[in-house]
Amino acid sequence: SFVLTQPPSISVAPGQTATISCEGINIGHYDVHWYQQKPGQAPVVVVYDDSDRPSGIPERFSGSHSGNTATLTISRVDAGDGADYYCHVWHSRADQHVFGTGTKVTVL
Amino acid sequence: QVQLEQPGAEVKKPGASVKVSCKASGYNFLDYFIHWARQAPGQGLEWMGWINPKSGGTSSAQKFQGRVILTREKSMSTAYMELSGLTSNDTAVYYCARAPGYGRAYCGADCYLDFWGRGTLVTVSS
Numbered sequence: 001s002f003v004l005t006q007p008p009s010i011s012v013a014p015g016q017t018a019t020i021s022c023e024g025i026n027i028g029h030y031d032v033h034w035y036q037q038k039p040g041q042a043p044v045v046v047v048y049d050d051s052d053r054p055s056g057i058p059e060r061f062s063g064s065h066s067g068n069t070a071t072l073t074i075s076r077v078d079a080g081d082g083a084d085y086y087c088h089v090w091h092s093r094a095d096q097h098v099f100g101t102g103t104k105v106t107v108l
Numbered sequence: 109q110v111q112l113e114q115p116g117a118e119v120k121k122p123g124a125s126v127k128v129s130c131k132a133s134g135y136n137f138l139d140y141f142i143h144w145a146r147q148a149p150g151q152g153l154e155w156m157g158w159i160n161p162k163s164g165g166t167s168s169a170q171k172f173q174g175r176v177i178l179t180r181e182k183s184m185s186t187a188y189m190e191l192s193g194l195t196s197n198d199t200a201v202y203y204c205a206r207a208p209g210y211g212r213a214y215c216g217a218d219c220y221l222d223f224w225g226r227g228t229l230v231t232v233s234s
Contacts, residue, residue, distance in 0.1 A: 001170075033220040035153075042203060042224035043153065049218050086153050090216045096169055097219070099145070102152040 002091040004100035011106045018074040022087035022100045025068060030089040032070040034063055037084045046085075047072060074105070082107040110134040112204050112225035119231045125192040128228045130204030137185035138162040140206040141215040144178065144189045147227075148200040158207065158215045159187055165213060194232045201227040 004024040012018040022032065032050050035043035045054055047063035050070070060075040070089075074081050087100035113131040120126050130142060144156040157168030159178040166178045177190040187204060205221035 031218045031220075035221070037153075042226055043205075043221070044224070045220055045222055048220040048222070054222065084152075088155075088220065090219055092216065094170075095167065095216070097143070097155040097158075099153040099155055 002094055002096065002098050004087055004089065004098055006085075006087065006100040006103040008101070009104040009106065011108055012074075012077050013108045014078055016077055018077050018081065018105055020072040020074075020085050020087075020103045020105070022065075022070040022072070023068055024070075024089065024098075024100075027070050027089060028065050028067050030091065032063065032065050033088040034061075034072045035086045035088065036081075037086065038082075043086065077105075077107055079107050081105060110206075110223050112206065112223060114202075114204060114225040114228045117229045117231070119233065120194050122195055122232055122234055124194050124232075125190060126194060126198075126230050127188055127190040128202050128204075128230070130187045130189070130225055132185045132187070132206070135206075137180075137182065139209050141209055141219065142178075142180070142187040143205045143207055143215070143221055144176075144202065145205065145221075146200040146202045148197075151200075154200075156189065156202075158219075160209070160213060160215070161187065162209070163213055167215070191230075194230075196232050199230065199232045201229050203227045 034047040037043040046061045051063045111133045143158040159166045161180045180187045205224040
């Protein structure tokens with residue numbers, strides 16, 4: 001089955017840049033979406049179609065992908081960015097939507 | 109405003125079935141797919157399937173095929189997810205979420221979840 005692997009956790013100081021990877025075979029061929037989930041809440045999309053942001057999401061959130069890795073970058077991190085983040089793709093060959101394993105971002 | 113209303117909780121015994129509802133409001137129910145995903149305690153998200161409210165067409169994860177049924181009632185703007193053969197491993201929060209349809213029959217590429225319900229905690233316990 002198609003697996004999207006993310007680092008379980010990362011830590012970042014306020015004002016610095018957080019980089020979250022999502023690895024999957026040929027993920028560069030797929031549209032990648034990213035969700036933020038805070039404790040006890042439903043997920044919220046922060047980036048869709050690789051690099052687009054929904055209205056209301058700060059420009060500090062950006063996405064990119066190439067080869068076997070997609071990346072969510074959060075610039076100028078603040079305390080409110082502490083959350084779990086998940087990548088998501090539709091794997092065309094398997095006709096399955098797949099979520100990444102998730103990354104917990106801790107703001108120091 | 110957009111809302112996806114789900115019941116707060118369900119308790120079921122092993123071997124039983126659960127049917128979770130997702131009532132949409134604040135937008136045209138027929139213009140967006142409804143997806144279902146679940147999250148076991150302390151775990152990540154797991155995609156279960158989607159339904160096209162306009163056509164009734166569905167797609168489900170291989171893991172749940174034969175055990176999950178996705179339906180909708182257009183007149184009530186409500187989607188349903190029924191999961192049978194419950195075990196303790198099915199204890200989780202079950203979310204519905206909508207995805208823009210773009211007038212398509214199928215939710216594949218560029219299909220992202222732009223709004224989520226608050227989730228229904230399903231507990232399976234004897």
